[in-house]
Amino acid sequence: MNSIKQILYKQDIPVTSEYDVVVCGGGPSGCAAALSAKREGLKTLLIESMGQLGGMAVTGLVSHWLGGRTQEGAWVVGGLFKSLAEESASRGYAVLPQLKEGEKYHPYGWFNWFIHGIPLDPFAVDLFLDEKMEMAGVDVLLQTQFVDVITEKNTISHLIVYNRGGLQAIKTKAVIDATGNAEVAFKSGCQTIKGRKEDGKMTPASLIFHVYNVDEKALTEYIEKEKDPKLRKLITELRDKGIWNFPYDIFIATKLVEDGEFYINTNRLTGVDGTDGKSLSEGMKRGRKENQKLMEIFRKYIPGFENARVKTIAPQMGVRETRRIVGDFMLTIDDLAQDKTFDDCIGFSMYGWDLPDPEKPSVQPFANDEITGYKYKIKKGLSTPLPYRIMLPKPVENLICPGRAVSVEGQVLGPVRVMAPCMAMGEAAGMAAKQVVRKDTSFHQIDIQKLREELKAAGAIIEKEQLPPIYPRVDQT
Incomplete structure (x- = not known):
């Protein structure tokens, strides 16, 4: 008997509301985009x-809101990010x-140059x-899933969403895809790529x-004594004894707001x-098991953790890489190596090549990991520019994609994917939506210099001349 491989499902979906702009995704880029769009007078x-x-x-x-300050604590990302922080x-x-x-x-990042995080x-x-x-007057729908789009001539007319009220259609003039996975762009038929070029494999979650x-x-005294914040020596010893059986080799724990509280970013889940829903589900279960084992090891072998307790485990997987759009422009490794300047720059990131190898979770492909992980084989400017064009998918006209799904080459995702630059991109996307809505134009055809002037007036840092002095990192030995 043949099994059914596909079914056709039809339903009339009510159009429940109409907006100037709908932002899909309430992470750093989405929150900044929504606040920015509403600040511009758009129904959001x-x-x-x-x-x-x-x-x-x-x-x-x-x-940790990462990537927005220098190692001395000066601001590299201004605007909404700075004001919110x-x-x-x-x-x-x-x-x-x-x-x-x-x-x-110091426990906020250990290395003396890792002070940019908040x-x-x-x-x-x-x-x-x-x-x-x-x-601000932004309408918010939580626990609401983006499902699909209705398009007319390369323009999104409606978004289909789902929540406890059922399927709904929302009419809109502009869409900001801040899902991090290019969900809206993908459903709209925009060109995307996933993972690394040669095999599609993605960095660990x-x-x-x-x-x-x-x-x-x-804990601090032990790290100062060993001169090894990532505890590589200890982990090697534990691996040799058969105690540490994970595919990663570094300890990552940084202090939070309250004394004695740390967030643990040690596990690296390959594959x-x-x-993919099933893959995420299996990853969540695997991650919880590994975290339980890690905590047992921490309490037994790491000074300062003897009486530590788990406060909470994330209900959402930390995914560093999925789809990226193929945009009007792709920011490349060579662009960063040459420290290029862009006339459509809308912000910067202060972050390094941080995109671990898909199969070797503690290895940064562009770094010498023997000591600190931050002695670069491929050097780039200490700050990374964010051209507006990397947010523009093709061919949909009224869609923009700030955040992790931007049009960049492989390892370039490392310095641009963290939260402060994502907020910079979100603020620019929300501000650009004003021109799209008011002038009935495309995100591809806005007046970019006008946008840059408005961003600068709002406190954004968009020119190299605005950047504070950025000094080379002082690695620990």
């Missing part, structure tokens, strides 16, 4: 599949770490983002967990496809 809807805003910083528990810190929801003179190691409390930042959207009751003094 933000939809998010999880139960809170903030994306990987909140639901994924990667509770400063307000969060003023309310006790985040910390703006500062280096102390003569300090070699630790945050995800259980406060989710409420903070709710408040920001409410104050991670399932993050938070711990509390860590003895920071004991996880962030666009």
